[in-house]
Amino acid sequence: MIVLIGLMGVGKSSVGRRLAARLKLPFLDADTEIEKAAGRTIEDIFEIHGEAHFRKGERRVIARLLSGPTCVLAAGGGAFLDPDTRALIRERGISIWLEGGLDLLVARVSRRPDRPLLKRGEPRDVLAKLIEERYPIYAEADLKVEVKDEPIETTVERVAEALAAYQKATPASPRAAASEKKIR
Numbered sequence: 001m002i003v004l005i006g007l008m009g010v011g012k013s014s015v016g017r018r019l020a021a022r023l024k025l026p027f028l029d030a031d032t033e034i035e036k037a038a039g040r041t042i043e044d045i046f047e048i049h050g051e052a053h054f055r056k057g058e059r060r061v062i063a064r065l066l067s068g069p070t071c072v073l074a075a076g077g078g079a080f081l082d083p084d085t086r087a088l089i090r091e092r093g094i095s096i097w098l099e100g101g102l103d104l105l106v107a108r109v110s111r112r113p114d115r116p117l118l119k120r121g122e123p124r125d126v127l128a129k130l131i132e133e134r135y136p137i138y139a140e141a142d143l144k145v146e147v148k149d150e151p152i153e154t155t156v157e158r159v160a161e162a163l164a165a166y167q168k169a170t171p172a173s174p175r176a177a178a179s180e181k182k183i184r
Contacts, residue, residue, distance in 0.1 A: 001093030002072045002163065005080040005138055007130055009108035010100040010147050011155065012074035018156045020072035029074045034061045042076075059085055066092045077130070081137055090142075094166065096159060097141035102128055104149055142166060 002019070004012040013029050020027035031042055034057055038045055045054045055078065062079055065071075066088050073093075079085050080095065089095050100108075106124050138144075143162050147155055 001066055001070055001089075003066075003089050003093045003095045004072065004074045004098055004159075005089075005095055005141055006077065006098035006147070007100060007105055007127065007134065008077045009105040009127075010098040011108075011152065012098055014152050015098060015147075015155055015159060016072045016074040018152060019159055022156065022160060023072065026069065026071040027074075028065055028071050030058065030062055030065065030076050030079060031074075033065060034058055034076070037061050055082065058082075063088055077134070080141070081134060086137075086140065094143065094163065095141040096163065097138045097144045098147050098155075098159075099135070099138070099144055100147040102131060104147065105131075107149075 002023075002025070004016050004019075006012055013031075016029070017027050034045075034054075035041055037060075038057060040048075042054065045057070058076055058079055059082055062073075062075060062085050065073055075085075075089075080089065102124070105127050109123055109127070143166055145155070145159050145162050
């Protein structure tokens with residue numbers, strides 16, 4: 001299992017789809033799977049039930065996905081913050097932190113008005129606070145790949161190279177074996 005983590009707007013879904021195609025693995029987006037399970041949008045879940053309710057559902061859905069067949073999984077921005085989810089990802093997969101700078105993230109999230117956490121203030125301020133809170137936890141990921149303002153295929157190439165190097169360096173580790181496929 002290959003699990004992409006990072007803040008909203010960093011490109012987990014876009015990179016994940018292309019990485020999965022490259023590795024000939026299925027791609028799953030945790031947010032899409034949560035919406036299917038709940039029968040409503042994430043924005044609606046936040047509005048009707050609140051963030052705590054959303055996080056409980058997110059935890060259950062990601063645990064189910066991590067128990068399934070090997071795939072590339074784009075986890076929601078807050079999923080890796082949950083200690084139980086983080087432990088499960090460590091046990092069953094390889095986590096890759098897609099790290100983006102504040103200016104890049106602000107530019108990208110401004111294109112989508114449906115991000116519940118951004119409704120809590122100015123997007124730049126909210127993202128700066130999330131960076132401060134979340135980056136130390138994201139740093140626990142197995143790999144980190146910086147996301148820049150570049151073609152998506154360039155980012156996918158760097159992720160694939162980092163993953164291949166990790167797998168080569170740790171061939172006997174459970175996490176390397178969890179991906180079940182080596183990149184060639």
